[in-house]
Amino acid sequence: METFGSWSVLTTNFLIVLYLALGGVTLSALLHMANAKWRFQVRKLAVSLAVLFPVAFVLMLILLINGESTFQWLAHAQEGEGHLPGWHNYTFLVAREIIAFIAVVVLYGLFIKYQHLSEIDSSPKVQRTFRNITLLIPFAYVPYASMVGWDFEMTMRPGWHSASYGAYHFVSNFGAFLGFFAIFLFFLSRSGKLSKPLPEFVFNYLAQFMFAFTILWTYLFFTQFLIMWYGRLPDEMVRYNSMMYQGYGALWWTFFTLKFIVPFTTFLFTANRHNPVVIVVVASGILLGTWLERYTWISGSVDSKFYHMPMTSLFDVLVTAGVIVAAWLAVRWSLTRYGLLRS
Numbered sequence: 001m002e003t004f005g006s007w008s009v010l011t012t013n014f015l016i017v018l019y020l021a022l023g024g025v026t027l028s029a030l031l032h033m034a035n036a037k038w039r040f041q042v043r044k045l046a047v048s049l050a051v052l053f054p055v056a057f058v059l060m061l062i063l064l065i066n067g068e069s070t071f072q073w074l075a076h077a078q079e080g081e082g083h084l085p086g087w088h089n090y091t092f093l094v095a096r097e098i099i100a101f102i103a104v105v106v107l108y109g110l111f112i113k114y115q116h117l118s119e120i121d122s123s124p125k126v127q128r129t130f131r132n133i134t135l136l137i138p139f140a141y142v143p144y145a146s147m148v149g150w151d152f153e154m155t156m157r158p159g160w161h162s163a164s165y166g167a168y169h170f171v172s173n174f175g176a177f178l179g180f181f182a183i184f185l186f187f188l189s190r191s192g193k194l195s196k197p198l199p200e201f202v203f204n205y206l207a208q209f210m211f212a213f214t215i216l217w218t219y220l221f222f223t224q225f226l227i228m229w230y231g232r233l234p235d236e237m238v239r240y241n242s243m244m245y246q247g248y249g250a251l252w253w254t255f256f257t258l259k260f261i262v263p264f265t266t267f268l269f270t271a272n273r274h275n276p277v278v279i280v281v282v283a284s285g286i287l288l289g290t291w292l293e294r295y296t297w298i299s300g301s302v303d304s305k306f307y308h309m310p311m312t313s314l315f316d317v318l319v320t321a322g323v324i325v326a327a328w329l330a331v332r333w334s335l336t337r338y339g340l341l342r343s
Contacts, residue, residue: 005308007069008299009316011152013323014059015173015294017052018148020327022141023177024049025108028115029137041202044340045185047112051334053105055326060101063152064094072302073158093151104144111137145170153294156301160239162228168220175213175259176290179283182206186280193341203276210279210286211267218260243300247307251296258289 024046031039063070067090074090087093114130146166154165162168182203189198228236244252263282272278295310310316335341 003069004072004302004306005299005310006313006315006319007063007066008295008308009310010059010319011063011070011298012291012294012310013320014056014063015148015152016176016291017059017323017327018056019145019170019173019177020049020180021052021056022104022108022145023174023181025111026137026141026174027177027181029111029134032115032134036205038199038202038205041196041199042181042185043115044338045188045335046181047115048334048338048340049181049184049331050108050112051330052327053108055323055330057101057105059323060097064097072156076158087150088155096147097151100144100147104140107133107136107140142166142170145173153297153301156298157239160236160301162224162236164220164224168217168224171213171220172217172259172290172293175210175217176287178206178210178213179286179290182210182283183280183287186276188335188341195340195342200276203279204274207267207273207279207282210263210283211273214260214263214267214286218264221260239301242304243296246304248296248300248304251292251309255289255292255296258285259293 028039028043028046031043068074071090071093073088111130111133114126114133117126118130146169149166149169153169154161185198185202185206188194225240228240243249262285266272266278266282272282292310299308299310311320
């Protein structure tokens with residue numbers, strides 16, 4: 001239990017990498033369904049982030065192999081008693097996570113393939129297949145992300161549940177992807193290494209997207225909090241109270257500030273949504289806030305006496321640095337491999 005906080009850092013890193021991989025294809029699919037003209041400026045760069053799927057898969061396997069270090073309830077779970085015995089049969093948990101991951105990667109890979117074919121082959125068959133695959137993306141993202149949110153966050157605390165947690169989880173992480181993507185595009189654009197120049201209006205559209213997801217995330221947060229607080233549900237409120245007031249208060253209010261107060265008050269003004277520098281600063285806060293949010297929910301699922309502030313051990317730092325390096329090398333390879341950077 002004492003090392004659960006450090007393993008929570010690894011779980012948090014896994015979730016961030018996973019949603020960066022998922023987010024690129026999901027954004028491209030949403031823009032295609034909306035017939036957004038600016039999709040042509042960003043979609044190749046967006047799907048290039050799918051190269052992070054192998055990194056996420058390795059991290060997931062490490063977490064699943066380590067069992068009790070990842071899922072602190074496992075040491076006390078008894079088949080047929082207490083903590084969701086059917087759902088939390090560990091063999092079933094491992095199987096569904098691996099099988100669902102592979103299924104999503106296959107579908108997302110088909111999307112990338114047919115997105116490319118749609119650009120070079122205008123035949124009705126290819127265009128229709130691409131459209132059909134595109135329509136499947138949200139129906140894969142929502143249930144898969146909900147399952148991941150339940151397994152790696154919501155049910156970490158035995159007996160605690162929220163009907164809206166799945167939506168809260170994947171909306172939060174898609175918002176983090178938008179923040180990362182704005183930063184990603186900004187530095188690639190300013191480096192002068194992109195094979196095609198990136199128009200600045202793209203950042204305005206991303207800012208509007210982030211503004212919308214900021215409001216949606218806040219709504220979903222209060223949806224579950226208000227019901228538990230107003231209904232005086234002590235078992236449910238214990239998790240909130242222990243995180244907000246007993247050890248993780250600084251983390252909690254930091255991520256709430258970075259994910260709601262700062263982006264809402266900044267993007268409320270039109271001029272700020274047209275300033276790439278301001279957008280990137282806010283986007284950086286959203287990304288950092290989401291990392292802290294994921295960590296707070298995961299590590300905060302144990303008794304507050306076991307709380308562990310992130311990056312306070314060598315394990316935390318080395319693991320996070322290793323994941324960042326692996327992710328950056330993978331993305332750089334992808335950008336070079338597909339000719340998105342100048343040679």
